[in-house]
Amino acid sequence: MNKLSYGLISLLSTKPMTGYDLTLRINRFWQSTHSAIYPLLSELEEKGYVKFEEKKQFDKPDKKIYSLTDKGMELLGEWFISETSPPVVRDEMSFKLSCMHLMDDDLVEKFLDEVERRYNKKLEEYKKALEVMSLKSRESLEDAFSTYFGAYVLTQRAMNEVILGLEWCKWVRSIYKNKQFQLINQNFKR
Amino acid sequence: MNKLSYGLISLLSTKPMTGYDLTLRINRFWQSTHSAIYPLLSELEEKGYVKFEEKKQFDKPDKKIYSLTDKGMELLGEWFISETSPPVVRDEMSFKLSCMHLMDDDLVEKFLDEVERRYNKKLEEYKKALEVMSLKSRESLEDAFSTYFGAYVLTQRAMNEVILGLEWCKWVRSIYKNKQFQLINQNFKR
DNA sequence: GTGAGCATGTAACTCGTTACATGATTCT
């Protein structure tokens, strides 16, 4: 049982899904592809934590709808109270910062443009995700009993993180532009 | 040349360092251990991007001080203007959120306690790192020419991210505590 | 007709982690 396996049963606790659905859902906060997910689902099924129902389709490929078993539900509870391992973050961007002081101003500006574009794209994604959620959910999203609750609070955090990222870009730019002149502190620091 | 290799030459562009130093420095924004770094350093040396000077020590083990070659410097420039690959984030915590709605209130509270402890620990780390930087650097840290500039802006961002994380925890708690009563929106949403 | 979406699966490969290996000094 690796972390991704627990992630799969955790997502399945919100509702039964196919491996394809899980792949789409999981990508927002855990990089992985279907090639990693399908074998793990089979393993979970063998171990009895999940079961699946095969559904024939005629216009689309047949699919397997996975859901949690009682044994899987039990495992979920044990995992939830176990220690959470620290996050793994690997961002090439942060490496580029280390040599920024050696690069020409126009190159740094282009780099910051790219970073901002990246953040803005993410922002749109999250906004859309929240819209979709509020359409699908009958209850308020701020209902702690709703199956969307986890996704909702997670997306809110991610959204605020990218907004912070955009503020940070502005702040870095301001230092950069004023490097020979006086400093204008745009209040990024707290 | 993988991303970590570029990270190594980027860090070496700030000052010559040993593999041991690089390991310590890199850990703040890229999970990896010395076992991954030493072989890559040898490879970079073989390819002529870095060179090292062996330094004998008597109280401590001998060490190899690595620095960038002209060829390495050229590569650094090419890499800096190349497209930055998107960040990889894997946080077990985000998986736990998905099944939060099924867990008892006290378990959720304990989970949030753990998350907060984690953020607070990080906050202390970053504060200390900033202190050390300002002691070591002769110039102002907000000098875009300083070799500490990259580390400084990166640490500021990381620090603001954990502060945001702590606010987020409070917000989630507030929803949780008031689930049967009326909602108190603590203004986390923007 | 070309690409995107739906849907599942395997094989080879790359990258990172854990464990093994060594050894002196310093702090608790």
Place this chain on the structure above:
DNA sequence: AGAATCATGTAACGAGTTACATGCTCAC
């Protein structure tokens, strides 16, 4: 006496990515 720091390295393993493989429908 035991743990932490400094300092380098290799081997086995685990996890994730890229590429291979198939095939039908719908929109542009």
